[in-house]
């Protein structure tokens with residue numbers, strides 16, 4: 006239950022003056038919420054300074070001035086195209102106020118002849134006259150203090166005027182209660198942060214550009230409030246998961262030893278380190294939730310396999326979940342021969358399995374006949390039961406949501422979860438998405454990888470590229486040809502790929518050129534992949550479906566059309582499909598002209614490095630967080646007050662702060678804990694509060 010002291014802030018916006026049923030939905034859309042807090046989090050992006058009253062001959066055209074005027078005469082226009090003119094006198098000369106489509110009656114009311122008024126607006130020179138067209142403000146001497154101020158300018162949208170926002174926000178500010186301080190006094194003093202109420206007032210009443218800066222103490226405080234609320238919520242949930250009935254899973258090592266004996270190579274130091282982290286988590290009685298980050302080809306599968314064997318050694322089961330059918334099947338094909346050699350049973354379950362087959366697989370999971378389950382999200386449907394699931398690996402996490410992760414974890418008794426991702430999420434973004442979720446990194450690639458030679462070419466060189474691949478085909482090389490998403494439309498997307506496929510078939514023959522795309526049935530996709538991996542196909546034209554696709558070591562050339570339309574992370578993933586064998590590999594990035602500066606810089610990064618983390622950091626720098634990981638795709642919370650590019654330093658502080666809070670006061674029972682609860686409610690992170698109350 007939301008604490009009473011916050012009730013005024015969670016009142017609906019239409020309880021404010023000037024906001025009625027018509028405006029409410031428009032405003033709610035702009036703000037992203039319909040409560041007074043949403044209005045408070047909507048900070049000004051600029052200001053209009055109405056404090057200046059220079060003599061007319063010192064004004065600068067286009068600047069905002071506030072002047073005392075004495076109304077002399079009204080000139081109604083002869084036709085609608087001419088403005089209605091109100092001729093005034095000022096202390097420094099005559100001034101014309103001009104109005105198009107004006108109503109004379111109204112103007113006579115607000116600017117009566119012979120009276121003094123205060124007007125404010127943008128001044129211009131026009132045909133030797135000083136003129137203000139449509140003054141923003143007109144009032145009497147008594148209203149001067151309201152007019153001659155600095156006005157905030159808010160980000161706006163259709164149907165909501167600045168005046169409305171300013172007025173509503175003024176009223177909203179008046180409802181802000183005095184809240185107890187939740188920040189550490191030393192931290193607050195060091196940063197000179199005002200209290201929340203003062204911070205809100207300052208942020209909404211900027212007096213100069215410096216007040217609008219993200220570095221202003223008021224803005225920083227608000228950003229930190231938001232970051233801390235988020236980090237604290239994650240830390241609380243995390244701490245709860247840790248204490249929530251975990252089990253000790255510690256095998257005797259017999260299966261792992263047997264597997265290692267089968268491998269033609271030794272594990273890399275990074276793999277070993279990651280496994281040590283994972284074994285330690287599994288061996289503790291808390292619940293594990295760890296992220297394994299490793300670039301494409303860094304050997305995550307083996308890490309997952311070893312960790313699963315640790316669970317199997319104790320007589321329990323393990324599951325490996327992949328985001329797509331192809332990937333699930335490929336995992337199964339990679340690991341089942343290895344498992345067979347060491348006497349471990351394994352079955353695959355995807356949405357494609359139906360009827361008897363599916364029933365048998367489900368029975369095998371339920372009886373424990375199958376020790377390892379591999380599959381897609383089909384693994385966590387209601388009717389899937391395990392005898393004793395202890396460990397789950399979720400591969401390529403960015404395709405799943407947090408919700409699904411938790412669903413899977415609910416399948417067993419205290420299932421330990423390892424999330425694997427090849428998306429090199431920049432450090433700052435990992436923090437936002439996972440809080441202090443433990444992270445192991447595979448920062449060392451298996452030996453013997455050849456670097457990929459990446460080249461960037463304009464699209465009009467495509468004929469040369471085609472003759473090049475013709476030569477390569479004759480030496481047995483396999484080639485990926487990737488066509489991009491066209492304007493987010495799967496249909497157009499497909500047309501582009503089909504067109505390219507047709508052209509290449511005309512040149513090289515049907516038998517050598519295949520096509521794979523997202524609209525195909527899983528069986529058809531598998532068949533084409535199979536022909537590419539082991540059969541007669543030399544060229545595989547693909548839409549981005551191969552993004553997390555398969556392992557074909559003979560594939561050493563990749564052509565990517567309209568590379569500028571891809572995200573860098575995506576390009577990196579695609580490129581990771583080549584350079585897996587012994588031969589040198591080449592990646593050709595074709596771009597459509599003209600290429601903008603940012604696109605140019607992005608493709609240059611691809612040419613210069615194969616380090617996924619460097620690529621991700623650069624991409625973040627060039628494009629901003631929102632685009633690198635879209636909210637929908639990644640499950641990231643979009644921030645309203647904090648800006649990760651500008652407040653990145655605060656994020657790390659918030660994480661440490663949250664960690665310490667949870668350590669010292671895990672149930673938020675101490676006085677600061679009470680205040681922190683308010684913070685969680687204020688930023689609507691109530692789910693965290695619910696977590697520790699019930700648990």
Ligand code: ADP
Nearest residue numbers: 270271272273300301302303304305306307451
């Ligand atoms: P990821 O899933 O991280 O993209 P994979 O697990 O598919 O990478 O591994 C890529 C390739 O590297 C596989 O063919 C795998 O057998 C091989 N590999 C994994 N670990 C090692 C190692 N320590 N030494 C040599 N090769 C390895």
Ligand code: MG
Nearest residue numbers: 302304305306
């Ligand atoms: Mg893999």
